[in-house]
Amino acid sequence: MTTAVETIRDEPLTIGGHTFTSRLMVGTGKYPDMDTMVRAIEASGAEVVTVAVRRVNLDRSKESSVLHFLDPKKIFLLANTAGCYTAADAIRYARLAREAGFNDFVKLEVIGDEETLLPDVAGLLEAAKVLVQEGFKVLAYTNEDLVTALRLEDAGCAAVMPLASPIGSGLGLLNPFSVRTIKRRLHVPVIVDAGVGTASDACVTMEQGVDGILMNTAIAAAQDPVAMAQAMRMATIAGRTAFLAGRMPKREVAMPSSPTKGMLD
Amino acid sequence: MDVVINGEHKKIKGGTLLELLAELELDPRAVVVEHNRKIVRRVGLADVTVAEGDAIELVHFVGGG
Numbered sequence: 243m244t245t246a247v248e249t250i251r252d253e254p255l256t257i258g259g260h261t262f263t264s265r266l267m268v269g270t271g272k273y274p275d276m277d278t279m280v281r282a283i284e285a286s287g288a289e290v291v292t293v294a295v296r297r298v299n300l301d302r303s304k305e306s307s308v309l310h311f312l313d314p315k316k317i318f319l320l321a322n323t324a325g326c327y328t329a330a331d332a333i334r335y336a337r338l339a340r341e342a343g344f345n346d347f348v349k350l351e352v353i354g355d356e357e358t359l360l361p362d363v364a365g366l367l368e369a370a371k372v373l374v375q376e377g378f379k380v381l382a383y384t385n386e387d388l389v390t391a392l393r394l395e396d397a398g399c400a401a402v403m404p405l406a407s408p409i410g411s412g413l414g415l416l417n418p419f420s421v422r423t424i425k426r427r428l429h430v431p432v433i434v435d436a437g438v439g440t441a442s443d444a445c446v447t448m449e450q451g452v453d454g455i456l457m458n459t460a461i462a463a464a465q466d467p468v469a470m471a472q473a474m475r476m477a478t479i480a481g482r483t484a485f486l487a488g489r490m491p492k493r494e495v496a497m498p499s500s501p502t503k504g505m506l507d
Numbered sequence: 508m509d510v511v512i513n514g515e516h517k518k519i520k521g522g523t524l525l526e527l528l529a530e531l532e533l534d535p536r537a538v539v540v541e542h543n544r545k546i547v548r549r550v551g552l553a554d555v556t557v558a559e560g561d562a563i564e565l566v567h568f569v570g571g572g
Contacts, residue, residue: 297513
């Protein structure tokens with residue numbers, strides 16, 4: 243079967259020399275249980291799956307790692323530095339993640355404010371420079387600020403990840419203009435990360451022409467995460483396809499779709 | 508021997524980091540070890556001996572966005 247996306251010959255998404263099958267990336271946090279997480283990831287069609295680095299629970303070491311439920315041969319594990327508030331901490335977490343031995347990609351987060359979880363862009367740039375030097379493929383979670391995005395690209399980041407809205411807020415794409423501007427000006431892939439709430443948000447985000455989208459809570463906190471994952475998969479494809487199709491211009495006045503000639507007297 | 512593992516004071520038998528993981532019933536392939544703020548690669552775990560007061564971090568991947 244030929245899908246619409248194949249018909250219009252979309253290019254595959256390549257980040258840091260690695261080509262991915264899906265433009266939707268998903269997180270693994272906050273699921274009600276591991277079985278739901280596994281089924282939701284499968285329903286999403288995502289290849290890139292994010293994970294966090296945390297201390298092993300010494301008292302209950304048997305229940306352990308998320309890797310017991312995910313097959314690193316089938317999915318691409320993208321470790322994040324979530325929870326880090328300084329460049330030094332983020333660098334430390336990134337190094338620990340790489341030592342796990344899966345790849346040299348890191349989703350770099352340096353958080354600057356507890357209430358909004360908005361990025362500390364100074365710390366982010368500092369950490370990005372160090373990690374790029376150390377050979378990491380850095381995907382930098384940032385706000386929707388063009389100049390910061392340009393600086394991150396200059397620093398050698400493999401992708402820049404502007405937010406749609408604050409992490410876990412579900413408010414959707416608050417600033418489409420800025421995200422479009424970032425996409426227009428950058429050469430590295432732009433992946434919108436965080437803030438999506440439902441399928442229409444994912445679709446509108448992809449319609450801006452960005453290369454991909456990453457989400458966690460929108461799926462994990464849905465009443466039926468597996469169904470929402472499927473909706474997000476379709477919305478991501480729909481938005482991407484609509485972008486490639488090229489939308490009609492907006493007008494302030496109506497224009498009839500049916501002929502005005504041939505009307506009865 | 509008293510050490511600090513993942514921020515908690517622990518009494519352990521001592522020996523190498525590899526022996527420590529065995530004592531804690533942890534699979535060396537499933538954790539990353541930081542010894543006094545320095546990452547110890549898996550192949551080197553048997554070469555590092557734990558000393559009194561050492562700070563050891565044992566981490567792994569958990570669910571996250």
